[in-house]
Amino acid sequence: xxxxxxxxxxxxxxxxxxxxxxxxxxxxxxxxxxxxxxxxxxxxxxxxxxxxxxxxxxxxxxxxxxxxxxxxxxxxxxxxxxxxxxxxxxxxxxxxxxxxxxxxxxxxxxxxxxxxxxxxxxxxxxxxxxxxxxxxxxxxxxxxxxxxxxxxxxxxxxxxxxxxxxxxxxxxxxxxxxxxxxxxxxxxxxxxxxxxxxxxxxxxxxxxxxxxxxxxxxxxxxxxxxxxxxxxxxxxxxxxxxxxxxxxxxxxxxxxxxxxxxxxxxxxxxxxxxxxxxxxxxxxxxxxxxxxxxxxxxxxxx
Amino acid sequence: xxxxxxxxxxxxxxxxxxxxxxxxxxxxxxxxxxxxxxxxxxxxxxxxxxxxxxxxxxxxxxxxxxxxxxxxxxxxxxxxxxxxxxxxxxxxxxxxxxxxxxxxxxxxxxxxxxxxxxxxxxxxxxxxxxxxxxxxxxxxxxxxxxxxxxxxxxxxxxxxxxxxxxxxxxxxxxxxxxxxxxxxxxxxxxxxxxxxxxxxxxxxxxxxxxxxxxxxxxxxxxxxxxxxxxxxxxxxxxxxxxxxxxxxxxxxxxxx
Numbered sequence: 001x002x003x004x005x006x007x008x009x010x011x012x013x014x015x016x017x018x019x020x021x022x023x024x025x026x027x028x029x030x031x032x033x034x035x036x037x038x039x040x041x042x043x044x045x046x047x048x049x050x051x052x053x054x055x056x057x058x059x060x061x062x063x064x065x066x067x068x069x070x071x072x073x074x075x076x077x078x079x080x081x082x083x084x085x086x087x088x089x090x091x092x093x094x095x096x097x098x099x100x101x102x103x104x105x106x107x108x109x110x111x112x113x114x115x116x117x118x119x120x121x122x123x124x125x126x127x128x129x130x131x132x133x134x135x136x137x138x139x140x141x142x143x144x145x146x147x148x149x150x151x152x153x154x155x156x157x158x159x160x161x162x163x164x165x166x167x168x169x170x171x172x173x174x175x176x177x178x179x180x181x182x183x184x185x186x187x188x189x190x191x192x193x194x195x196x197x198x199x200x201x202x203x204x205x206x207x208x209x210x211x212x213x214x215x216x217x218x219x220x221x222x223x224x225x226x227x228x229x230x231x232x233x234x235x236x237x238x239x240x241x242x243x244x245x246x247x248x249x250x251x252x253x254x255x256x257x258x259x260x261x262x263x264x265x266x267x268x269x270x271x272x273x274x275x276x277x278x279x280x281x282x283x284x285x286x287x288x289x290x291x292x293x294x295x296x297x298x299x300x301x302x
Numbered sequence: 303x304x305x306x307x308x309x310x311x312x313x314x315x316x317x318x319x320x321x322x323x324x325x326x327x328x329x330x331x332x333x334x335x336x337x338x339x340x341x342x343x344x345x346x347x348x349x350x351x352x353x354x355x356x357x358x359x360x361x362x363x364x365x366x367x368x369x370x371x372x373x374x375x376x377x378x379x380x381x382x383x384x385x386x387x388x389x390x391x392x393x394x395x396x397x398x399x400x401x402x403x404x405x406x407x408x409x410x411x412x413x414x415x416x417x418x419x420x421x422x423x424x425x426x427x428x429x430x431x432x433x434x435x436x437x438x439x440x441x442x443x444x445x446x447x448x449x450x451x452x453x454x455x456x457x458x459x460x461x462x463x464x465x466x467x468x469x470x471x472x473x474x475x476x477x478x479x480x481x482x483x484x485x486x487x488x489x490x491x492x493x494x495x496x497x498x499x500x501x502x503x504x505x506x507x508x509x510x511x512x513x514x515x516x517x518x519x520x521x522x523x524x525x526x527x528x529x530x531x532x533x534x535x536x537x538x539x540x541x542x543x544x545x546x547x548x549x550x551x552x553x554x555x556x557x558x
Contacts (some may be wrong), residue, residue, distance in 0.1 A: 004344040004487065006522040007529050011345045012489040059540045066548025067555070108383050112393040228541050235537025239529050243540055244522075249545055252552035262555075291391045299453035300394070301403075302381040 007242035014248055016046070021060060021249035025256025028064040029071070030264045031114035031216070031276045036061045036227075037122065037283060039249065048245070050111060054193030055234035055241045056225045060249035061195040063223040064257045071261045072217030079214045082166045083221040085261035086173045086182040088201075090226035093186020098233050101190060108302070114192055117285050121188070125202055126155055130277035136270045164209075166167045177208060182222065188229050195223035212269075279290070312431040327367075328356040329510035331498040336512070338485065339519035346397030346462070346487045347359035351374065351410075351496050362476045367502040368411065368418045369471045369479045370429055373514070376492035382450055398450050401437040404465050410470025410481040418501050423475065427499065427506060431455050431466050462486030491516050 003014040020042055024035035036057045043053035072078055102111040163173045181203055185196035200219045206208045210218070235241045264272060334350035351371045357363065378405045386395035405476045411418060425433045432455070438447055458464035462484065471481040479498075493515055500508040518526050528536045 002343060002345045004340060005556050006518060006525040009488055009490070062541060063548040066545050067552040070549065070552040086502070088467050108394045108397055112391070116391075152500065154419075176359055196386035228545075231540050231544075232534070232537040235529070235540060236533035239533060241537065241540050243525050243529075243536075243543070246540055247543060247547075250547045254548045257548075258551055258555040293392075294387075295385055295392050297457060298385045299457050300383050300385075301449070301454070301457070302383060 001150060003244065003248070004050075005052075005242050005245050006050050007240065008245060010047065012046065012048075012245070012248075017245065017248040018252040020046075020229025021252025022221070022256040023072075024060075024249075025064045025253030026257075026260040026263070027276075027279070028061070028195075028197075028253065029068050029257035029262075030272065031197070031260075035064055035197075035253065036130055036189075036192070037118070037198055039199040040193040041283060041287065043245075049240075049288070050114070051068065051238055051240040052242050052245070054114075054191075055231070055238060056245045056249065057193040058189065058195075058230045058234065059246035060253055061193075061223060061233060062227040063218045063250040064253040065195065067228065067254050067257045068261055069217065069220040069224050071218060071258070075217070077214055077217030078221045079166055079210070079218045080221070081164070082171075082178055082210070082214075085178045086118075086185075086218070086222040087225040089179040089182020089184075090186035090189065090222060091229050093188075094190045094233055095225060096183070096228045097190025098237055099189040101238070104191075104200075105152045105302075107249065111300075112291075116292050117192060118287045121286050122280045123288070125198055126277050126280035126284055128206070129202060129273055130281065133270055133274035133277055137274060140268075140274070141269060171208065171210060173208065177268075181207070185222075186226055186229075189226050190233065193230075195227055197223055199277075325519070327358065327363075327500060329498050329500055330354045330356060330506045331496070331510045331512055333496050333512050333514055335514070337515040337517065339461055339517060340489075340491065341518075341520050344487055344522075346489070347485045347497075349483045350480060351483060351498065352478070353498060353510070355477050355479065355500060356509075357477070361368060363502065366500065367476070367500055367507070368413055369473055369481075370374045370409065370411040370415070370499040370501060371420065371479075371483070372410075372429070372482045372495070372497045372499070373406070373469060373485075373494060375404050375485050375490055375494050376515070377402040377404045378490075379403070382454055384450065384453060396446070396450075398442055399439045400454075401439055403436045404434065404452070405492070406485075406494070407431065407458075408433060408465035408467075408483045408485075410465075410467045410469040410476050410483060412469075412473055412479070414468040419504050419506070423504065423506065431459070431464055447473070458558055463489070485516070489516055491518055 001014045002011045004011045024038050027038065028035035039057040039060055040053050043057065104113050138144055162174045162176065163172055165172050185200055188196050189196055197219045200222060201215055204215045204219065205212065231241060331351065331353035338347055348383050379399065379401045381397055381399055383394040383397040385392045388395060405463060415424055419429065424430050428434055436451065455464055465484065465485065471479055473479045493513060493555040495511055497509065499506050
């Protein structure tokens with residue numbers, strides 16, 4: 001079934017887009033990632049202009065994270081205080097990102113910067129996650145009990161001034177650490193159309209040392225509000241949000257997110273993390289290969 | 303824009319031999335639709351350009367006349383970028399600005415253009431993809447320019463935005479002609495001009511044109527306009543839609 005996208009100015013197969021949204025939504029519910037890191041490249045691969053892809057993916061991530069965040073809120077799996085600090089950082093970051101977006105577009109290097117950022121971020125995050133998950137699995141197979149998790153944050157975080165108590169996360173740290181983390185992820189949301197969960201989740205675990213039971217929920221909470229902000233910024237600056245495209249993606253992803261959140265309860269977290277690491281690495285690899293081989297289109301019109 | 307096109311056509315008319323008088327043939331062109339509406343299921347359309355050649359005294363000339371039809375979309379300024387391999391990776395290197403690049407250009411003829419007219423005439427009337435004048439700005443060598451224009455033509459041809467078919471025009475009984483021009487889904491909206499040229503012995507002996515409007519209609523028009531003019535409300539709608547759908551799904555699944 002073909003449907004015309006009024007902002008992207010082309011027609012797409014509606015079913016393909018809904019299924020794409022569904023698959024991404026499933027992952028987002030399962031891992032607490034927004035799934036934008038898959039939506040944006042896949043839409044671009046389908047032939048949607050990069051700006052429209054990034055802007056509409058942000059809108060779709062909002063929908064996917066609402067149902068996910070609600071599911072976790074019900075289970076008391078969100079640290080609201082931590083989430084708020086992250087959101088404030090994210091808002092600052094999305095404004096910085098909007099400025100960068102304009103600058104890079106005028107310079108003509110936005111595509112390359114997006115690709116390199118994807119490869120660097122996904123590659124490093126994926127490698128860390130894979131190593132960690134693989135180690136945990138080996139211990140499990142050997143019948144050894146997993147080592148008592150060191151609930152300690154990074155020394156850099158410990159050295160920051162001003163300390164707040166984050167009860168749900170079981171932390172007593174400076175709010176500056178999550179604030180800066182929020183800013184960084186906000187910039188990425190604006191530039192790449194990603195929620196940033198794939199960075200947020202490991203950063204919360206390995207940098208801040210948050211308790212695992214609130215990591216995914218808090219990440220979804222942050223993603224929800226930051227993607228709302230970026231949708232607004234995109235609508236008011238680039239005008240690249242395609243409502244029809246976002247609607248199709250949403251139809252699939254909100255259902256997928258619910259299924260994914262339920263599915264996550266029945267699988268060992270070690271397997272989940274390894275699977276996410278593999279997916280992240282595959283996307284990174286694909287983007288890296290695209291940088292080095294001759295692209296299909298040498299010429300682009302702006 | 304329309305005035306500029308009219309001026310161009312008027313100039314073109316001047317180039318038609320001065321002997322133009324009641325003794326010259328006339329073209330009566332038409333198009334299958336004066337307006338193409340882009341709506342939800344739009345996947346492209348085929349525009350039929352047809353018409354009649356009126357010879358004075360209804361006498362057919364001895365030698366064969368050719369028909370060339372051109373459907374041209376609105377021109378706009380673009381920046382064309384070229385990727386090159388630098389330090390192993392492919393990034394945008396050179397770029398040129400083209401001030402009058404048409405967003406759509408289709409040409410159909412009864413024979414290959416180079417068999418109908420000489421290069422000079424083709425250039426004057428902008429017949430053929432390689433004869434489009436796109437007004438590049440800034441200094442660049444002719445060779446560079448040629449490479450870029452070749453790149454753009456290749457890109458747009460594959461997207462269906464540029465189209466050239468030397469067999470598109472069918473002339474029946476020497477007086478009726480028809481040509482089908484495919485219009486792809488990603489066609490830009492705006493005022494189009496369908497031009498018909500009657501060419502005999504390498505000279506353009508009659509020119510006529512019709513306007514075609516390609517526009518978004520209904521819901522699609524509403525959405526595109528809202529995105530353009532009311533960014534804040536549009537963004538708010540997008541947010542409400544996504545939050546609403548997310549909430550609805552959450553509520554539905556909780557009940558189970």
